[in-house]
Each structure stands twice: as C-alpha cells, then as structure tokens.
Amino acid sequence: MIKLKYFKVVGLYHKMNFEFKFNDDLNILTGKNGAGKTTVLRLIWYLISGNLEKIIPAIDFEELEIETNRFMLKVSRQPKTRLNLIWNVGNGKQTKTLSMAQYEDEKISQMLNQEIIKVSQSSLFFPTFRRIEGTDKPLKKEMGELYEAFLQEKIYHGLENAFSDLSNYLSMGTHQFVTSISTDDITRLLTKQYADISERINQLQNEL
Structure with a gap:
C-alpha cells in the first residue's frame, strides 16, 4: 500500500x-x-x-x-x-x-x-464536482425551467458520457479518477470491489 x-x-x-x-x-x-x-x-x-x-x-x-x-x-x-x-x-x-x-x-x-x-x-480520487444531485428542492424551484431542461434524458446522458470519458482519460491503471452525475459510479465501484474480494476468498478456500 x-x-x-x-x-x-x-x-x-x-x-x-x-x-x-x-x-x-x-x-x-x-x-x-x-x-x-x-x-x-x-x-x-x-x-x-x-x-x-x-x-x-x-x-x-x-x-x-x-x-x-x-x-x-x-x-x-x-x-x-x-x-x-x-x-x-x-x-x-x-x-x-x-x-x-x-x-x-x-x-x-x-x-x-x-x-x-x-x-x-492503486488509488481512488473523488473530486468535489463528481456528482450533480437532483434532490435539492429549493434549488429545483429556483432554477425553474432551466433545471427541468437540464434533466431531459438526452442532456443527462450526454453529461454522464462526458464525465465517463473524463474519468477514463485521467485514470491510469488501478489509479481511478471517479466521477459521475449520479451515485452510479459508487455502486459500480463497490460491486467490482466485492466481486474481486469474493473471487480472492474462493481461491483461498480452494487452496486449503
């Protein structure tokens, strides 16, 4: 480490x-x-x-x-x-x-x-701009139509793909630059880590 x-x-x-x-x-x-x-x-x-x-x-x-x-x-x-x-x-x-x-x-x-x-x-870096949350009610009301337009499916996926491209560009091997619009990135990361650990445990059990 x-x-x-x-x-x-x-x-x-x-x-x-x-x-x-x-x-x-x-x-x-x-x-x-x-x-x-x-x-x-x-x-x-x-x-x-x-x-x-x-x-x-x-x-x-x-x-x-x-x-x-x-x-x-x-x-x-x-x-x-x-x-x-x-x-x-x-x-x-x-x-x-x-x-x-x-x-x-x-x-x-x-x-x-x-x-x-x-x-x-290896390392994981979670920058402060990594997520754009959509649960803040006062912000939603304040931004009005602009906020609603932002949440359109096409725009959302465009931003999500852009963040994914940025993450892939900056990540180097096992050093991961983690960024996404939602918390999907954390879910994927934890799922992968769990799968890797489970595989390692199974290997150790088979060796015993």
Whole structure:
C-alpha cells in the first residue's frame, strides 16, 4: 500500500504555499472555499497516479515536492522556462535540469509516470464536482425551467458520457479518477470491489 509521507507546494498560483506531513492512518484537510484544498488534492493524485504531464501546463507553481513510502519527486521552475527535477523511484536519487521544450521533447514525464505507476499500486480520487444531485428542492424551484431542461434524458446522458470519458482519460491503471452525475459510479465501484474480494476468498478456500 502506498502511504503519503510529505507534500509541499510553493507559489501555487503565485499566492499560496502548503506543506503537509501525513499521519499513517487518517488525514483531514479543512479550509474555507477557495483556500486551495481541491487543487492540493488534485496535485497529490496527479503525482501518485502517473499523470505528471497534466501538472505543468495546467497548474502554476514554483516548487512541488512529494514523498511516499515508494518514491519521492521534486519539481522546481528555475525560472519559469526551465525545470529542475529530482526523483527517486527505488533506484537511487536522480537529477535533471532542462528547458520546457526539452521536457516535452524528451518525454521525461512519460518515463517518470511509468516508473511511479509500477510502485504506487492503486488509488481512488473523488473530486468535489463528481456528482450533480437532483434532490435539492429549493434549488429545483429556483432554477425553474432551466433545471427541468437540464434533466431531459438526452442532456443527462450526454453529461454522464462526458464525465465517463473524463474519468477514463485521467485514470491510469488501478489509479481511478471517479466521477459521475449520479451515485452510479459508487455502486459500480463497490460491486467490482466485492466481486474481486469474493473471487480472492474462493481461491483461498480452494487452496486449503
């Protein structure tokens, strides 16, 4: 099982700094709306799930560092046109400084992604926008006809398919980005987990 030990980001969107030392069991991140909680969680998941190439173009930062029981990685912009990378995925610490053009041409993110996926096992990420619920009565009344139009079958399935495509795009192997309009995703996930566990139990029983 992969365990987070340490995470740090400096200059997130030019105004936020975060540093965390994680407990072995439970960690709770709290803060006001807009404090950066979701961005921090997204950064952590991108780092442990082999999605490094989605960080550089989408999220502005000066320095990013993560340490787990399986690997460590530090990314620094020096200045914004250059990257300094330090990593250790079980085969010793390695360092590389290169321009953004070199970073893209050399496909170093793909190499690191593959190395990280080999050692990071699995994860589940439930982003805050993952479900759009339809049970809030005051909201339904307030939105009126627009809400009713939103719930039309064609629009609903279009959004559901879009969320499914997004989940498939971001998921890497056993690292699952879970998102859906309803709670169907949780049902499918639990059903699959139950089936996998039942199969494993049957195998163990047959071996006895």
